Amino acid sequence: MDGSSADALTDAIASLLTGTGGGLLGVVIGAAVQRRRNRAEADLARARAEQLLTDSTLAGHQSASDALAQAIRVQTEHLLQPLRSEIARQGEQIARQDEQIARLRAESERLRAERTAWRGRYWRAIDHIRALIAWHAAGAQGPRPRPHRDIATDI
Numbered sequence: 001m002d003g004s005s006a007d008a009l010t011d012a013i014a015s016l017l018t019g020t021g022g023g024l025l026g027v028v029i030g031a032a033v034q035r036r037r038n039r040a041e042a043d044l045a046r047a048r049a050e051q052l053l054t055d056s057t058l059a060g061h062q063s064a065s066d067a068l069a070q071a072i073r074v075q076t077e078h079l080l081q082p083l084r085s086e087i088a089r090q091g092e093q094i095a096r097q098d099e100q101i102a103r104l105r106a107e108s109e110r111l112r113a114e115r116t117a118w119r120g121r122y123w124r125a126i127d128h129i130r131a132l133i134a135w136h137a138a139g140a141q142g143p144r145p146r147p148h149r150d151i152a153t154d155i
Contacts, residue, residue: 038082045078124148128155 049071124147131145147155 034082041078041082042075045075048074121150125151125154 052067052071052074128145128147128151135142135145146152
């Protein structure tokens with residue numbers, strides 16, 4: 001392998017770990033950790049539900065029904081809590097991105113206005129240069145052309 005392809009490979013690996021690909025790598029690792037955590041929580045909820053069922057079976061049919069309802073509530077809460085926290089996290093992320101989009105739009109509009117102003121000054125300067133060339137070509141007779149007030153301070 002020559003030096004340039006080794007450098008390209010090194011750059012690609014560095015980009016994967018720290019750059020745009022690093023975000024993807026972080027998401028994949030985070031998803032694997034979250035999946036493992038969710039499995040453990042589901043197993044714990046299942047064990048609690050089974051314990052409640054066995055305890056309630058001994059206590060009688062009515063208490064078994066209550067225990068089953070309690071087990072369903074416990075398991076539902078264990079399943080919904082991670083989803084609720086993820087929804088809250090994503091809501092915060094969306095709010096931050098909305099703020100960033102608003103800032104970028106304002107910056108874009110400011111830059112467009114600035115570009116339009118500079119283009120106007122550029123063309124006024126070109127017109128003045130053309131007027132000076134025409135004046136000089138005619139033997140510099142008559143008064144010298146006056147620049148537009150936007151560019152007069154720059155001359």
